[in-house]
Amino acid sequence: MRILIYGLFILLNVSIAYGHANDSKEGVTISQQGVTHALLDENVDITLEKKKFEIRFMLRPYNEKENNVLRVAASATNEIFEKIHRGDKINDVEFFAPGTGMAADDGGYTSIFIDDKAHHYLYYSNEEDRRAKLIFRQNDLLLLEWQVSSFTMGRKESPFEKSGLQRFYLVIVNDINNNNTIDPGELNKVVITFK
Numbered sequence: 001m002r003i004l005i006y007g008l009f010i011l012l013n014v015s016i017a018y019g020h021a022n023d024s025k026e027g028v029t030i031s032q033q034g035v036t037h038a039l040l041d042e043n044v045d046i047t048l049e050k051k052k053f054e055i056r057f058m059l060r061p062y063n064e065k066e067n068n069v070l071r072v073a074a075s076a077t078n079e080i081f082e083k084i085h086r087g088d089k090i091n092d093v094e095f096f097a098p099g100t101g102m103a104a105d106d107g108g109y110t111s112i113f114i115d116d117k118a119h120h121y122l123y124y125s126n127e128e129d130r131r132a133k134l135i136f137r138q139n140d141l142l143l144l145e146w147q148v149s150s151f152t153m154g155r156k157e158s159p160f161e162k163s164g165l166q167r168f169y170l171v172i173v174n175d176i177n178n179n180n181t182i183d184p185g186e187l188n189k190v191v192i193t194f195k
Helices: 003-018 021-027 080-083
Strands: 031-032 035-038 042-050 053-059 070-075 118-121 133-138 141-148 150-153 154-157 167-174 189-194
Touching: 003 133, 031 042, 053 070, 070 080, 080 167, 118 141
Parallel strands: 042 189
Antiparallel strands: 031 035, 031 053, 053 141, 070 118, 070 167, 133 141, 150 154, 167 189
């Protein structure tokens, strides 16, 4: 497993180093119990157990000059997919607009908030200022992980195992070149269905 993660990390590092931001989508994966699903296409369907899973992704460290973040919006309906397209300005997308990033506990989010008007704002600056766990670092490129095991809908948090939700929808944007535009390879629309 570590070899696979390291291989994806090196592949992305070489891709970014040579300016191929469009190839960077190999850096976003969803993993559960040793099985990793690379988000290689814009539209992805994944089936998971109703248990904890991880989203792993590549970023440079967050700082005031560069907005190196992974944005993740979650919804109970696929209508969220109709609201975002390649070429859109990120700040113009309703659930990614300024002010729609949800606050997180120290160290990040522990739950997926089902809210199609807001998003999870994942980054890593250092161990004191982070919303994702650092897995690996190579120079200025980081492999990060967000572990989730529950949903929050409204103010109610439910573990996946006890949730009545059988399917949910994620929109994931990694603006690699920080141009506030969704370029090819920077958008994933993911349908997750529980077994």
